[in-house]
Amino acid sequence: LKHILEAKMCPLAATRNKVAANADDACLALSANLDELLRVLPSLRQLAPSTETLSNLSALATKTCPRDVLSCEDRLTQVSNLLTPSASDRLGHAGALLKLGVPAKIAQCLEFFSFEARKEAVWVFVETVRVAGALAGAHHQLTQHDQHLVDRLLMGCGRKETFWLFAEMLQSLVGLPDTVTDVFSKANRAEHLLSLAACSGFEVSLWAFQTLRVFLMQQPAAAARGVASCFEEFFKRYHKLLQSGSYVIVRQAQRLLGEVMHQSDFKEVRQRYVRNHKFLKIHMDFFRNSSIIVQCEAFHIFKIFVAAPARSPAVTCMLRRNKDRLVDFLQTFHGKGHEDNNFMSDLHVVINLLYELG
Numbered sequence: 001l002k003h004i005l006e007a008k009m010c011p012l013a014a015t016r017n018k019v020a021a022n023a024d025d026a027c028l029a030l031s032a033n034l035d036e037l038l039r040v041l042p043s044l045r046q047l048a049p050s051t052e053t054l055s056n057l058s059a060l061a062t063k064t065c066p067r068d069v070l071s072c073e074d075r076l077t078q079v080s081n082l083l084t085p086s087a088s089d090r091l092g093h094a095g096a097l098l099k100l101g102v103p104a105k106i107a108q109c110l111e112f113f114s115f116e117a118r119k120e121a122v123w124v125f126v127e128t129v130r131v132a133g134a135l136a137g138a139h140h141q142l143t144q145h146d147q148h149l150v151d152r153l154l155m156g157c158g159r160k161e162t163f164w165l166f167a168e169m170l171q172s173l174v175g176l177p178d179t180v181t182d183v184f185s186k187a188n189r190a191e192h193l194l195s196l197a198a199c200s201g202f203e204v205s206l207w208a209f210q211t212l213r214v215f216l217m218q219q220p221a222a223a224a225r226g227v228a229s230c231f232e233e234f235f236k237r238y239h240k241l242l243q244s245g246s247y248v249i250v251r252q253a254q255r256l257l258g259e260v261m262h263q264s265d266f267k268e269v270r271q272r273y274v275r276n277h278k279f280l281k282i283h284m285d286f287f288r289n290s291s292i293i294v295q296c297e298a299f300h301i302f303k304i305f306v307a308a309p310a311r312s313p314a315v316t317c318m319l320r321r322n323k324d325r326l327v328d329f330l331q332t333f334h335g336k337g338h339e340d341n342n343f344m345s346d347l348h349v350v351i352n353l354l355y356e357l358g
Contacts, residue, residue, distance in 0.1 A: 072109070072113070072117075073113055073114065073117040073120075076117060076120050076121055076124055077120060079093075079097070079102075079124055080120055080123060080124050080127075083097075083123075083124065083127040083128065083131065090131055091131055091132065091134075091135075094127065094128045094131035094132035095132045095135055097124070097128045097132070098128055098129075098132045098135070098138065098141045098142060099141055101141075101144070101145030101146070102124070102125075102128065103124075103125045103128050103129060103142060103149075103169075104142065104143075104145040104146035104149050105145070105146075106121045106122075106124065106125045106169075107125070107146065107149055107152050107153060107156070107166075107169065108146065108152070110122070110156070110162070110165060110166075111156075111161075111162055118165055119165075122165050122168055122169055125169050125172065126168060126169060126172040129142065129169075129172045129173060129175065129176070130172055130175060133175040133176050138176055139176045139177075139178035139179050139182070140178075142173075142176070142179065143179075143182075150170075150173070150179070150182060150183055150186075150189055151188075151189065151192075153166050153169055153170040153173075154166075154170065154189060154192045154193060155192075156169075157170060157196060157208075158192070158196065163204060163207075167207055167211065170211065171211055171214055174214050174215055174218050174219060177219050177221070177222035178222070180215050180219040180222040180223050180226065181222045181223070181225045181226040182226070183215060183226060184215070184223055184225075184226025184227050184229070184230065184234065185225070185226040185229040185230060186230070190226075190227075190230060190233070190234050190237065191233065191237050193208060193211065193212060194208075194212075194234075194237040194238060194240075194241065195237070196208035197209050197212060197241055197249070197252070197253070198240065198241055198244060198249060202248070205248070205249060205252075206252075209252045209253075209256060212256060213256055213259070216256070216259075216260055217259065217260075217263070220263050220264075220265035220266065221265045223265075224263075224265045224266045224268065224269055227266070227269050228268055228269055228272075231269065231272060235273070235279070238253065238257070239279075239282060241253040242254065242257075242282060243282070247291065247294075250294060251293065251294065251297065254286075254294065254297035254298065254300075254301070255297060257301060258297060258300045258301050261273065261301060261304055262304075270304065271308070271310070274304055274305045274308045274311070274315065275308075275310075275311065275312040275315060276312070276314075276315070277312065277314035277315045277317070277318050280302075280305045280315055280318055280319075281318065283298045283301045283302045283305070284298075284302065284318075284322070284326075286298030287299075287302075287326075287329055295333075296333075296343070299330070299333075299346075299347070299350075300346075302350075303346055303349075303350045305319070306319065306350050306353050306354065307349070307350070307353060316357070319354065319357055320357045320358070323354050323355075323357055326354055327351055327354050327355070330347060330350065330351055330354075331351065333347055
């Protein structure tokens, strides 16, 4: 089989082109890859070829194929059967799809499929990433066919007609730590995701916060590396959510930030965050909010500034200058129906620390 593949590759090498951005070429490439996968996989399973042989299949992606979206849709239906839980060698099929760049090509031409084919294509994308994500080098294989894959998915989330489709594909990437780091290490990508959280549409905003939580909390170490690499830009955009004036957005942003700041993997980010007196002021301002819930959420972040072992001089100065008013305010929590023992214990500690400022 290896000799047959090499013989086929020779005349194709001179004419092989990169996948174009337009729909026609994207559909052509996807259809060719799926067609070749379906044709060769039975032989591959029988002969158990080397990894090198399997990777060479990608060179056959230029095989002549009708420039027809329907051709892609027909092959997607067949390929989806290879990824069902009952399918034999499911991992091998997913790995082959990843090597051939099928997920990247699905993202490129998804919008040109019919409604039913879109759902099937998204399912193939998600299952391929989920099943093959455990393989070594999965992130590299996923992005080598389209370096702008993450950007493409984020842009698709920004369009109303394709939002849920691209959102599902984007969330499936959380199983790849390197991809999670990649999402947050590029300021424009984090900005795009945070701008969706600020969207006036309730469902889109809710999904964006859910996606942020998934990326930040399910792969905290990877996410922390990404956030640390673009710290200023990330929190500049995140604080706009806190200052949006929308109760729902503010509450979601407060809760998620509190969860992130208490994660051990975010220690470096947390230490850098609590040394900024401008950030402290943002959360102190929430103590003036009419909502008790907003005040409580603000306290959970405020206490990190107070208890920080190495506060910056500017933070210490701001706390000392406002100590009396802060203590007076925090003591009012005793009469606001807070019966949570942990909350009251934290409150007592914070008040004592403020007194110790002198």
